[in-house]
Amino acid sequence: MIVKKALLAVLLAVGSLSVQAAPALQKCAPIEISHTDLSGLSYHLACDAGKWHLGYTGSVPAGEDAVNAQYRLSIDGPDGVSMVQNRVVRLPAPARLAQMLMREAVVLDSGELALRDCKEIGCTLYRPMVESKSLIKATVTVTPESKRLMDEGAALKADIEQLKVELSSARMERDTAQRELRKTQDALNQMSAELTGYRLEADSIKQVKSSASQEELQARIRQLEDEVASAKSAEVRAMHTVVEVMQANRTLTQRLRELDSPPADTKKVSPIPDAMKSEDVRGKDDDSNTPNYMLPYEPCHNVMEEGQSGLHIKDPGKQDFTALVSPGTHHQLDKKTRPAHRFARVKGQWYDVWTDPPTPIAPPAKLHRNS
Known part of the structure; x- marks a missing residue:
């Protein structure tokens, strides 16, 4: 029983080849839209998979993003077997409803029907409707739709690898930029320290110059005070000299007056001889x-x-x-x-x-x- 369950859970990888199985996708008529409004659309899709007849009925909500679509599947077999299932499929967009429904069932090389065992968009696991030893190595034939999906997957993988390379390059650039930033920060810190030293040196020079200027000013003040004292001393000497000259002048004036005065016994002479x-x-x-x-x-x-x-x-x-x-x-x-x-x-x-x-x-x- 365990072996049978394992056989029912065999993964049918897309793109793989097998000499014992050649699954084929179902063929469907154009989808019939029975109702559409702002909330979504109602549909009916009829398909044939070998001797099996399948009918898909349901509704899809409106929108542009990926949605889960519930549908009702009716199956009619070659030996008069008939069954109905309620299933769910994941749509990348409501417009791709028919493409996803065509991939819901495949026909094995033994003529038996297998339904997809998962609802995800890229799922390739199918579960056979009847037990058979030939399903051990069964695979799904690569159809044009599957080929496109495989190409898209390969392109996505290539993009992922490219993104990994770019991410690695970006990380290297980030590491380089961080190293450069650290170097720049160290240089900036060094320049800041040098600038601080220059400022301290400039302040010291200013203090020295200020002290020297004060000393020169004090020396100049002392020199001017000495000159003023010398000038005052010279002024005092000049005043003494002036006094002496005035005294000598008075003495000479008195002497001239004495000389100009006629003697007492001088005989008076007529004004006009x-x-x-x-x-x-x-x-x-x-x-x-x-x-x-x-x-x-x-x-x-x-x-x-x-x-x-x-x-x-x-x-x-x-x-x-x-x-x-x-x-x-x-x-x-x-x-x-x-x-x-x-x-x-x-x-x-x-x-x-x-x-x-x-x-x-x-x-x-x-x-x-x-x-």
Whole structure:
């Protein structure tokens, strides 16, 4: 009994060959669609498998994806045997209903009928309807439909192998990319560490420069303070010098005043000597060998001469300057009207020609002789 069950479960591999069995697919008439709507369609399919007559009746739900279709199979045998089965077939799509139903039954070389023993799309296992020793090595003949399915399976296997190769290549590329990523990450970490070192070094340099700048600034401040102290010391010395010069100036001024003052026993002389009224003193004095003298420290250019209205003083050192000195009260001439030189000598007598009229004075000190 166990052997019989094993024989009933023999796998009929698609594409294999056997010298003892040559199964054939059933032949079917065009499928009849009895009803169709949005929910699906109802059908009837009549087929012949050798001496066997098969009828398929059922409905298929609408859609485009794979569905399970239930159908009712009625079988009529050559010896008057009749049976009905409710079966299920897996459709890759509702449009392939007829193709899948044609593969539900095959005829063995002994003329016996075998039905498919599984509902999956690629199933090739068939169970014989009658026990027979000749079914031990029974196989299914490769039909054009089966050939197409086999080609598709081979193509799928080739695609799978190609995908495996591509997957292996992708894994290798992934491993390479991961190694490169690790190298890049290591290089980035190294660069980050170097950058951190550079920043620390730059901060240290900035601190050193800042310290050096502060030291230079402090040194410059000390230098400026020394210069200011030196300038203040020089200013103090200059002030002392100015005071000394002012004291010397006052002393010299007092001395000049003493020299300008006539002695107490000096005889008062007339403002305009008689000699000036009748004699031109443009040349020499009573000492024919001694020329006139003049202060301060310059040759004598002043010339006195008598005119009808008084004593004229000419100063060739200016632009034809002529000052009219009239007899009368003595007063100082302003800077615009007085001559450039203050003192002049006529007939041995010295006069201050910056007064109006000229004032007789004692001989001035520190005279310079004309060249």
